[in-house]
Amino acid sequence: MLPVSFVSLGLLAFTTVARAVTVSVSATASHPIPTTLWGQMYESGDGGLYGELLQNRAFQQVTPGTSGALNAWQAVNGATISVIKETVPVSPALPNALHVVIPSGRTGQVGFANTGYFGIKVTAGSTYTASFFYRFPTASSFRGNAVISLQTTGGQVLASTTAALSGAQTTWQQVTVTLNPTTTPSSTSNRFVIALDGAAASGQTVNFAMLSLFPPTFKNRPNGMRADIAQALVEMGPSFFRFPGGNNLEGGTVAQRWQWNATVGPLVNRPGRQGDWGYVNTDGLGILEYLQWCEDANMQPIMAVWAGFALGGTSVAEAALGPYIQQAIDQINFVIGDPTKSAPAALRASLGHPAPFALTYVEVGNEDFFAATSYVYRWKDFVNALKAQFPNLHFIATTNINNPVLTPKPTEYDVHVYQTPTWFAQNSFFYDSIARDGTKYFEGEYAAISTNSSDIFGSPATGRLTFPTMQSSTGEAAFMTGLERNSDIVFAAAYAPLLNHVSASQWTPNLVSFDAGAVYRSTSFYVQKLFSLNRGDQYIPSTLPSSTGTLFWSVVRATATQEIIIKVSNTVGTSAPLTFVLPFNTVASSGTVQVIQGSATTSNTPTNPNAAVPVTNSVSTGKTFTYNAPGFSVSVIRLVAH
The missing domain is CATH 3.20.20.80 (Glycosidases)
Structure with missing residues (x-):
């Protein structure tokens, strides 16, 4: 999709005055x-x-050593993190890794975090599946647990588990864990965190690759x-x-x-x-x-x-x-x-x-x-x-x-x-x-x-x-x-x-x-x-709308339910009456109408997500009936007719 218009047609004169319209409907379909x-x-x-909830999860197509390569990643409690071109990549497809150094003199949990795609939604009672590959570039005697958690940006732990890491692991090892939050935070400003005990892991260097976090899908x-x-x-x-x-x-x-x-x-x-x-x-x-x-x-x-x-x-x-x-x-x-x-x-x-x-x-x-x-x-x-x-x-x-x-x-x-x-x-x-x-x-x-x-x-x-x-x-x-x-x-x-x-x-x-x-x-x-x-399965011809008007409609049949379905769009703010003339032997005296309507500028937005939503009501119908289409509305009328 590119920002261009492919259809080149001259604009037609546009009428803004609604007028009463009679719509005569055919008795037979013209095409399926x-x-x-x-x-x-x-x-x-x-x-x-x-x-996937982690952004930049595998450091794909980034330039190692740049700040941009760390997009969505943060150091936690004094760790030093950088994206490197791995000498022993986790795969030929993924040459880069996260290089994590635990500095000396730190206490508490030290590591790194991912902020997701502008936040991470955490829901109590859901199971999140996390995974990552790790290796120690140089073998060490380190043995310890990585703490894998979901946290608020303020540090409140929402879910946590551990996985044992071994300094002897100089080839890539995958770790998979599940996280089960017991608290639903009020905000999505949360982080996925992997950390080691700062004192126990002092001076250690660990590389991580192909990190992932999935909610229930x-x-x-x-x-x-x-x-x-x-x-x-x-x-x-x-x-x-x-x-x-x-x-x-x-x-x-x-x-x-x-x-x-x-x-x-x-x-x-x-x-x-x-x-x-x-x-x-x-x-x-x-x-x-x-x-x-x-x-x-x-x-x-x-x-x-x-x-x-x-x-x-x-x-x-x-x-x-x-x-x-x-x-x-x-x-x-x-x-x-x-x-x-x-x-x-x-x-x-x-x-x-x-x-x-x-x-x-x-x-x-x-x-x-x-x-x-x-x-x-x-x-x-x-x-x-x-x-x-x-x-x-x-x-x-x-x-x-x-x-x-x-x-x-x-x-x-x-x-x-x-x-x-x-x-x-x-x-x-x-x-x-x-x-x-x-x-x-x-x-x-x-x-x-x-x-x-x-x-x-x-x-x-x-x-x-x-x-x-x-x-x-x-x-x-x-x-x-x-x-x-x-x-x-x-x-x-x-x-x-x-x-x-x-x-x-x-x-x-x-x-x-x-x-x-x-x-x-x-x-x-x-x-x-x-x-x-x-949608129906047969198109039913009817009186055509005016190509220069403001009121448009289409009539179809749903043969399985013996219904006629009429769609009406009123493209201006003035309500407009339509009289439908149906040629069928049997026409129900009432049907349903679903209508979405609003002003010209009515939008559903994050601050007002339901400013305009369809509302369903009953409507009086018959072989001849009149429907008043509200201004700036789309209506769908369904009635049994055969």
Whole structure:
């Protein structure tokens, strides 16, 4: 995901006066709604969805000896700590270690601490799993216990255990312990601490590597997902999960690209990589973890393969593409290959998943309109090779639609747009005019991010949103009614970006925000959830909204429950009446309506996380009924009709 708008359309005149509208609904469906329609797009996971609590846990991709290499680490009670390039690294992938010297003359516990990702949430009654590798660079007669603990920044011990360390251990030894807090502190300003008795360990030097701390994870997966964030995402009922990005796929250079084979197996074998947003990706959340997460959340993956372009501007020459195409083939074989015929598939089986994962869609690159000229040959060479190996897969192109013309002709395109709330409302008819020529579309990234059409990517002072607002969310909902209406050709759509740590925002707004202790569901989160959980399986034509209006709707049928589901977005502050005329023989006299509403600037924030949330009420219905859509609202009406 990059701060650009991919869809170039002229703005239409915008009417701000609501008027009564009669909506006549068809008796028959025009097309089935794809089961994949609503899902999620994801970039990277350290400090967020991925459950690891320690930041800079393995000193990956840092420069030894610098203060930056100690990011998130602190000395405790006079210890001397530094990051060194190990002479005997814990693994070829992890060359660095934490060098800890216990000085003479200290008493009490002396060691080091990690402050987590801007804090560590500690909950009484939960079990935390901690692990680390250690070795003594020079053999000594030291024998003693390391005290491993969770503490407040004020030094209150919340949980503690011990592990015996031996000075004779000059090769790497892994230690794993559990911590069971009995107190829940009022703050997340807590630390993970490893310390030795200062007097007993006086003068000792110990190196540490690959340190880790996990809370209970979603579905108790080892190396799994942070439970509260995962639960929020599952709550939306997504059908797909797009990974590993986005720009997270591409890398600033060819060497920094995401590589599936560097993200599998033991954590000590994962070198990590410099991410595209200024921080290091540990790759603890690797391809297997992504796929397991899709299974756990009942989503299908939409997986990208690197396609020869890095964000710094490098396009691999056509004659040099062979190894990268083979890496993409191996990546797909890891997911769906036969372990008896493919080494990557055999690796998958050895890691506990002999059966293939589900996979239908593979994205070839990301936002390749930035390198459209080279994408012509890169697309051709990648897709021809991949199609020959995997004829049943669908391959998604990432340039602008038919610009340039690609061969073979794409069966799917990924379209991205970041714009204003007004733009989204005005362009809800974008796909109505797209040719029905067999090509399908993935609205892979979209969000209303600013109220200033002349400076979409400016600061908040010029309109850039910090959190979604009811104005932005209703604009998105208007656009989504168009996606649903055109779901004969739009097979999938995802708001982006998905997640944001409020203590380290680099892009705003986001669908879900969080900090070390809590998750904050935005107004756009609830709009996505309303559409996803009320998607229906057949689209029902009705009187069309005005493309220049402020009121938008979509009608679908859920055949299993014999319900009609009507979604309405009112994109201005004035309430607006709609009269629905239903042609069915039997129509219930009442139904339910879920409504989220607020002022234009209403946002769910950490200080007011529930400023606007959906409320469910009963609504009078019938073959003809009128519904008054509140200002800046999204409504979902469900009623039995057949």
